[in-house]
Amino acid sequence: MTRADALLPPVPIPLPVVPCDYRTLSDPVRARFAKLKDREIALSVESLGKVFRSGGGETTALRDIDLVTHRREFLCVVGPSGCGKSTFVRILAGLETASSGVVRVGGVPVSGPGADRGMVFQGYTLFPWLSVLRNVAFGLEENGTPRREAEREARQWLALIGLEAFAEAYPHQLSGGMKQRVAIARALATRPRILLMDEPFSALDTQSRARMQAYLIEIWRKIDITIVFITHDLDEAVYLADRILVLKAHPGEVAELIEVPVPRPRSPDQMLGPEFRATRARLDALIHPPKEEADEPAATALVTRMAPAGDEVE
Amino acid sequence: MSAEPRTDAGRRPLPKGGATGEPALAGPLPMPPAATPVKVGARRRSWVGVARPLSSRRRTVLAVLSFLLPVLAWAAVSYVPFLWHPLVEVTEPGDVAWMEPGMRVPKAAFAKEVAGVQAAKGAVPVGIPANPVYLPAPHAVAAALWTSLTATPTQRDAIRLPLSLWHSIQIIAWGFLLSSVVGVPLGILCGAQPTLARLTEPVIEFVRYMPAPAFGALMVAILGIYDGPKIAIIVIGTFFQQVLVIANTTRRIEPLLIEAALTLGARNLRLIRRVIVPAMLPQLYRDQRILLGWAWTYLIVAELIGTSSGITFFITQQARYQHFENVYAAILIIGLVGSATDLALAWLGRRLFPYDRSEA
Numbered sequence: 001m002t003r004a005d006a007l008l009p010p011v012p013i014p015l016p017v018v019p020c021d022y023r024t025l026s027d028p029v030r031a032r033f034a035k036l037k038d039r040e041i042a043l044s045v046e047s048l049g050k051v052f053r054s055g056g057g058e059t060t061a062l063r064d065i066d067l068v069t070h071r072r073e074f075l076c077v078v079g080p081s082g083c084g085k086s087t088f089v090r091i092l093a094g095l096e097t098a099s100s101g102v103v104r105v106g107g108v109p110v111s112g113p114g115a116d117r118g119m120v121f122q123g124y125t126l127f128p129w130l131s132v133l134r135n136v137a138f139g140l141e142e143n144g145t146p147r148r149e150a151e152r153e154a155r156q157w158l159a160l161i162g163l164e165a166f167a168e169a170y171p172h173q174l175s176g177g178m179k180q181r182v183a184i185a186r187a188l189a190t191r192p193r194i195l196l197m198d199e200p201f202s203a204l205d206t207q208s209r210a211r212m213q214a215y216l217i218e219i220w221r222k223i224d225i226t227i228v229f230i231t232h233d234l235d236e237a238v239y240l241a242d243r244i245l246v247l248k249a250h251p252g253e254v255a256e257l258i259e260v261p262v263p264r265p266r267s268p269d270q271m272l273g274p275e276f277r278a279t280r281a282r283l284d285a286l287i288h289p290p291k292e293e294a295d296e297p298a299a300t301a302l303v304t305r306m307a308p309a310g311d312e313v314e
Numbered sequence: 315m316s317a318e319p320r321t322d323a324g325r326r327p328l329p330k331g332g333a334t335g336e337p338a339l340a341g342p343l344p345m346p347p348a349a350t351p352v353k354v355g356a357r358r359r360s361w362v363g364v365a366r367p368l369s370s371r372r373r374t375v376l377a378v379l380s381f382l383l384p385v386l387a388w389a390a391v392s393y394v395p396f397l398w399h400p401l402v403e404v405t406e407p408g409d410v411a412w413m414e415p416g417m418r419v420p421k422a423a424f425a426k427e428v429a430g431v432q433a434a435k436g437a438v439p440v441g442i443p444a445n446p447v448y449l450p451a452p453h454a455v456a457a458a459l460w461t462s463l464t465a466t467p468t469q470r471d472a473i474r475l476p477l478s479l480w481h482s483i484q485i486i487a488w489g490f491l492l493s494s495v496v497g498v499p500l501g502i503l504c505g506a507q508p509t510l511a512r513l514t515e516p517v518i519e520f521v522r523y524m525p526a527p528a529f530g531a532l533m534v535a536i537l538g539i540y541d542g543p544k545i546a547i548i549v550i551g552t553f554f555q556q557v558l559v560i561a562n563t564t565r566r567i568e569p570l571l572i573e574a575a576l577t578l579g580a581r582n583l584r585l586i587r588r589v590i591v592p593a594m595l596p597q598l599y600r601d602q603r604i605l606l607g608w609a610w611t612y613l614i615v616a617e618l619i620g621t622s623s624g625i626t627f628f629i630t631q632q633a634r635y636q637h638f639e640n641v642y643a644a645i646l647i648i649g650l651v652g653s654a655t656d657l658a659l660a661w662l663g664r665r666l667f668p669y670d671r672s673e674a
Contacts, residue, residue, distance in 0.1 A: 142588070
């Protein structure tokens with residue numbers, strides 16, 4: 001929605017409709033996927049389930065999730081609200097325990113949070129009492145690096161995200177986008193295998209979000225990291241991901257695992273391309289089934305008129 | 315009120331079915347009524363209004379008024395003769411045998427004596443309207459405050475206010491320090507460790523309801539009659555609240571900060587030291603400020619235990635001599651010391667935690 005809106009002229013012009021199936025991969029894309037799948041498995045999820053017990057009732061948040069991601073893959077997870085995508089990423093992080101199934105990172109089962117999985121949260125989670133530099137150095141220090149060395153390394157990470165000038169600043173002095181960049185650097189500093197991101201850009205305005213997406217792709221290209229990225233923004237998912245895990249709600253199950261046919265390197269112009277639009281259309285169909293939309297009464301029927309007759313605005 | 319024209323204009327009636335509105339205006343520019351009375355610049359902002367922020371000047375004015383109004387009321391009751399003054403202070407006893415100069419007599423009794431003496435053709439007693447002795451005038455209290463702080467007392471067994479105040483401050487400081495040395499770490503551990511919390515908090519919650527002064531006799535038996543039991547009462551009064559309040563503060567830390575620290579590899583004591591404590595520090599500081607205020611409230615009772623001491627001794631002694639202006643002076647001093655400490659700590663807090671936005 002973000003980029004497309006900004007690029008489209010106010011009057012919609014009919015775009016040439018190229019018949020395109022989101023499942024057909026062009027040769028370069030297919031080659032890329034083949035190369036990706038040749039790499040070792042970074043993360044494997046086997047019949048993962050999560051049941052919340054509250055009061056007398058049980059709620060199944062996740063059921064039978066199976067997934068394998070390879071090293072340096074960019075995986076997006078999308079789904080309607082209540083599909084348990086946040087629960088999913090929290091289980092991967094080890095912040096919540098699964099009711100059934102196993103999560104393996106590099107073949108080792110996950111039993112709790114650990115520095116092999118970095119995490120960037122939706123809210124701002126920088127430590128407000130530490131400078132930007134100390135924030136980035138935090139994980140290194142916790143894992144036994146002496147403070148001086150940790151700070152030197154942290155400075156390099158700040159250089160990577162272009163915030164060296166703010167090393168001594170405190171989080172409350174930064175903008176939202178800058179805070180999230182520091183949070184990414186902080187998560188990457190401990191050299192995790194997997195970077196988990198739970199709707200990290202949803203609090204940002206449209207422009208900062210677009211900039212952050214570009215930053216993230218740059219970082220991912222330059223660093224040996226596998227990214228699991230939760231979002232509710234479908235354009236964001238198609239723009240960023242190699243593959244998109246689509247969950248459905250009540251209970252959270254895998255609806256489809258889509259291999260994104262949009263070639264890399266990605267640019268905002270591709271949002272108008274046939275592959276992008278076909279993938280987007282498929283996601284829309286999966287997440288907003290037409291049947292459910294029809295059940296809701298139309299807006300015109302809902303709102304009672306309270307303005308004088310003849311005083312029309314439209 | 316000046317706000318009225320605007321609110322009236324803004325509140326437009328809901329259209330009644332199909333009505334086309336008022337007759338058209340004769341003027342060249344028929345404007346809807348909502349747009350006509352706009353004199354926003356000329357309008358002064360109202361002093362009343364729910365959840366409306368005040369300008370800093372008004373805040374200062376109101377703060378000064380909050381002190382000035384009670385003082386004015388006090389001055390009015392003290393200096394305006396017909397406002398209260400239920401007694402007559404005798405200046406000239408006349409022929410009434412039992413009256414003495416300086417004695418305060420109820421108005422009715424005085425009038426009766428005057429009538430009696432007049433009937434007997436004796437010397438009529440003279441007096442001026444007066445308030446009871448327990449309500450001295452502001453100037454008397456101000457003078458007492460000044461002399462008690464500067465001059466040496468005239469009575470032999472009297473003690474000086476500054477010295478007794480200093481003694482009280484020491485009692486508070488020791489009591490609060492001892493309570494904090496155990497209470498703060500225990501509170502933080504309880505907040506961070508559900509097991510420890512469950513093991514200690516129920517009994518602390520139980521003891522909290524026992525009034526600290528109830529332990530007075532016991533403490534005297536254990537710790538003697540001097541400063542020991544007084545400090546103990548302050549510790550008892552503060553400690554149990556302190557553990558519960560601080561444990562709660564610890565539990566209210568933004569959980570995302572702790573989760574972020576966990577994903578970065580922080581564990582156990584390091585997690586407490588490097589994340590939980592710094593995250594709660596601004597609020598912990600505020601809690602301690604409030605708890606220090608509570609410690610002051612236990613002081614007076616604590617000082618009555620064993621041998622009376624400190625500012626309480628000063629107050630009870632002066633009250634016994636009916637020097638109520640000194641009593642008020644001492645109470646005012648406690649208020650001044652307490653508020654000054656709190657303001658100083660608040661100022662220091664803003665220096666210490668510049669990143670904390672929820673500064674109270």
